[in-house]
Amino acid sequence: MTPNIAIAVLPTPGGKMSRFTSSKKRIAVIVTAAVLVLAGGGAAFAYWTSTGTGVGSATTGTDTAFTIASTTAGSALTPGGPTDTVTFIVTNPGTGNQNLTAITAAVATSTGAAWTTVPGCSAADYTVGTPVVIFGTIAPAGTLTGTVTITMNNTAANQNACKGAAVPLYFAAS
Amino acid sequence: MNTAPPRHGRESHGTSWGALPFVVRAARWGTTRWGTVKWGTVKWGSARWGLAVLAFVLVLALAGGAGSSPAEAFWRSTGKGVGTATTGTLNPATAVTVPATSTGTLTVSFTASSSVPAPTGYYVTRTIGSVASAACGTSASALITALSCSDTVTVNGSYTYTVIAVRATWTASSTASAAVVVGIPTKLVFTTQPSAVVAGVAVSPGVAVTVETSASVAVPVAGTSITLAIATNPAAGTLSGTLTATTNASGVATFSTLSVNKAGVGYTLAASSTGLTGATSSAFTVTAAAPSKVVFTSAALTATTSASANLGPVTLALQDAFDNAAIAPTGGYTVVLTTTSTAGTTGTVFAPTTVATTTALVRFAAGVSTTTFFYGDKRVGTPTLTAAITGLTSATQTATITIGTPVLTFTVNPAASVKQNTNMTPALQVTIADQFGNVGSGAVTLSISANSSLLGLLGTIGGTTTVTAVSGTATFSTIQINGLLAVGNGYTLQAASTGATSILSTAFNVTL
Numbered sequence: 001m002t003p004n005i006a007i008a009v010l011p012t013p014g015g016k017m018s019r020f021t022s023s024k025k026r027i028a029v030i031v032t033a034a035v036l037v038l039a040g041g042g043a044a045f046a047y048w049t050s051t052g053t054g055v056g057s058a059t060t061g062t063d064t065a066f067t068i069a070s071t072t073a074g075s076a077l078t079p080g081g082p083t084d085t086v087t088f089i090v091t092n093p094g095t096g097n098q099n100l101t102a103i104t105a106a107v108a109t110s111t112g113a114a115w116t117t118v119p120g121c122s123a124a125d126y127t128v129g130t131p132v133v134i135f136g137t138i139a140p141a142g143t144l145t146g147t148v149t150i151t152m153n154n155t156a157a158n159q160n161a162c163k164g165a166a167v168p169l170y171f172a173a174s
Numbered sequence: 175m176n177t178a179p180p181r182h183g184r185e186s187h188g189t190s191w192g193a194l195p196f197v198v199r200a201a202r203w204g205t206t207r208w209g210t211v212k213w214g215t216v217k218w219g220s221a222r223w224g225l226a227v228l229a230f231v232l233v234l235a236l237a238g239g240a241g242s243s244p245a246e247a248f249w250r251s252t253g254k255g256v257g258t259a260t261t262g263t264l265n266p267a268t269a270v271t272v273p274a275t276s277t278g279t280l281t282v283s284f285t286a287s288s289s290v291p292a293p294t295g296y297y298v299t300r301t302i303g304s305v306a307s308a309a310c311g312t313s314a315s316a317l318i319t320a321l322s323c324s325d326t327v328t329v330n331g332s333y334t335y336t337v338i339a340v341r342a343t344w345t346a347s348s349t350a351s352a353a354v355v356v357g358i359p360t361k362l363v364f365t366t367q368p369s370a371v372v373a374g375v376a377v378s379p380g381v382a383v384t385v386e387t388s389a390s391v392a393v394p395v396a397g398t399s400i401t402l403a404i405a406t407n408p409a410a411g412t413l414s415g416t417l418t419a420t421t422n423a424s425g426v427a428t429f430s431t432l433s434v435n436k437a438g439v440g441y442t443l444a445a446s447s448t449g450l451t452g453a454t455s456s457a458f459t460v461t462a463a464a465p466s467k468v469v470f471t472s473a474a475l476t477a478t479t480s481a482s483a484n485l486g487p488v489t490l491a492l493q494d495a496f497d498n499a500a501i502a503p504t505g506g507y508t509v510v511l512t513t514t515s516t517a518g519t520t521g522t523v524f525a526p527t528t529v530a531t532t533t534a535l536v537r538f539a540a541g542v543s544t545t546t547f548f549y550g551d552k553r554v555g556t557p558t559l560t561a562a563i564t565g566l567t568s569a570t571q572t573a574t575i576t577i578g579t580p581v582l583t584f585t586v587n588p589a590a591s592v593k594q595n596t597n598m599t600p601a602l603q604v605t606i607a608d609q610f611g612n613v614g615s616g617a618v619t620l621s622i623s624a625n626s627s628l629l630g631l632l633g634t635i636g637g638t639t640t641v642t643a644v645s646g647t648a649t650f651s652t653i654q655i656n657g658l659l660a661v662g663n664g665y666t667l668q669a670a671s672t673g674a675t676s677i678l679s680t681a682f683n684v685t686l
Contacts, residue, residue: 063249065253066252067255076263086259094249101250121261171255
């Protein structure tokens with residue numbers, strides 16, 4: 001951890017100020033420094049430190065799950081055929097910044113389970129690429145857009161079962 | 175799945191300080207360890223220290239105010255989403271078409287798959303019953319891109335064809351075509367046999383020959399050329415008409431103009447076609463047509479002159495236009511016989527028998543095809559005999575009439591009294607002729623036949639005693655009776671000629 005060192009130029013109650021009057025140059029230096037500090041970091045002002053107690057409450061927010069929408073562009077998939085590009089949009093529906101650090105895409109059901117809807121056709125018949133997105137913080141109601149590719153494999157086996165299949169894509173963001 | 179992240183976080187950016195006003199973070203790169211600076215602990219008496227503090231503060235101020243951004247706080251979260259990608263499909267070829275029938279080689283055509291992208295190619299299968307096999311020389315690994323192909327089937331049957339579109343691992347089978355009945359032509363069969371027919375008349379009904387499979391199923395293929403010929407030919411007949419015909423759509427070739435010109439029993443026809451096993455018809459009979467002519471069927475004959483019908487039998491026959499022996503119809507035919515003999519009607523005779531001396535009717539009785547007649551002619555020669563029947567073509571034949579038995583006749587006998595050793599005058603003449611006056615030829619020899627005188631026995635005949643007849647007459651100009659003792663009475667001369675009966679002259683005396 002980086003140590004923090006605070007320099008406070010505070011008037012301390014009961015403190016000696018006469019040493020600074022002996023030299024106009026020193027005073028000027030100090031005044032200049034004070035001015036500069038105030039100019040860069042805000043106006044400093046002197047105050048007394050004190051203690052006290054009181055009560056109050058504030059409600060801390062919480063994270064809200066990202067929402068991900070996608071659209072697929074390109075022609076229908078065929079064995080060994082064209083690569084479709086799926087554009088996904090990760091939205092932060094919450095009220096606070098949320099940081100997106102990872103996202104995965106796969107052929108799977110909406111619950112992430114193996115896709116078995118079409119007998120004879122499975123996720124193994126397709127290849128989903130690595131999502132491409134610039135991760136980062138998403139402001140409330142903000143979005144991040146990325147893309148991922150999907151192709152249909154040209155296997156050694158007959159893939160007639162996959163003809164016309166709607167291939168479900170499952171995105172998981174974190 | 176999701177590791178719960180901290181519920182909040184703070185992070186610095188780059189090398190800047192995360193700072194709130196009046197709160198700074200020490201830089202990592204600081205080489206000087208700074209402790210907390212408390213008011214009054216710095217020895218300000220040193221100008222250097224003062225400047226250093228001032229510079230440091232200035233740097234901090236500048237770094238915090240101009241070169242850094244505020245740190246940001248955020249929540250960590252997770253989320254999920256779904257999407258869909260669409261898998262294409264491969265549509266099959268459509269409208270697979272084959273002919274309704276085939277002789278073994280047929281064309282399969284179809285409409286291309288409507289898929290985009292298009293199939294890589296197609297392969298074709300043919301199915302009979304429940305058994306499918308590769309067709310058109312195609313297979314899953316031997317695709318075609320053309321929209322038609324030719325397939326050769328070697329087994330008869332009813333087939334359907336299916337076209338399978340292929341793209342990568344996808345296949346799409348078309349709806350099967352309509353059935354094509356394949357019948358491979360193997361042999362010919364007479365499906366309408368030739369029937370008995372009259373010579374020269376077209377066989378009716380027409381002979382039909384059908385192309386069939388090995389299983390004796392007609393092959394409905396048009397255009398096969400089939401040729402007929404006589405296989406068994408009992409009467410050296412000739413097959414006429416259109417001898418080559420092509421099959422119709424039912425695979426049948428019909429021969430409607432066949433005819434045979436010679437009557438006979440046991441004719442058969444042979445059908446042939448390139449590449450097919452031929453066929454032989456059943457036997458059939460060709461009968462003669464109606465008589466169209468009368469002909470002499472016997473060789474030309476020779477006979478001697480005669481008052482009766484001695485030449486024959488001469489055979490006449492009825493024939494049709496193709497020279498087949500024909501039979502006389504009901505009522506028969508009467509034959510009119512004539513001759514060119516100079517003997518005329520009184521010197522000639524036609525008769526059914528040899529004994530007739532007068533012309534009698536010669537007839538073809540009903541149902542017969544031949545008849546005979548005899549001919550007699552008193553005149554030597556080669557008369558032309560003509561046989562004629564009304565309505566038919568007549569016939570002629572030359573007969574040869576030779577002289578009948580020669581008869582010698584002294585047309586100039588010796589004088590009643592002749593001198594010995596002296597030529598008889600007038601010259602003796604002997605003629606050679608038959609009984610009808612037809613002169614003959616040959617040599618005539620005279621000799622002393624007899625005398626009634628004792629002395630006469632010593633006489634001899636002199637001169638040229640053998641003379642060849644000229645125009646039937648032998649003239650003896652130098653005949654003498656010689657000898658010292660030839661004088662006598664009752665001489666006769668004998669004339670002789672080969673084939674003729676010798677004759678005697680009148681009697682004469684020989685004197686000194």
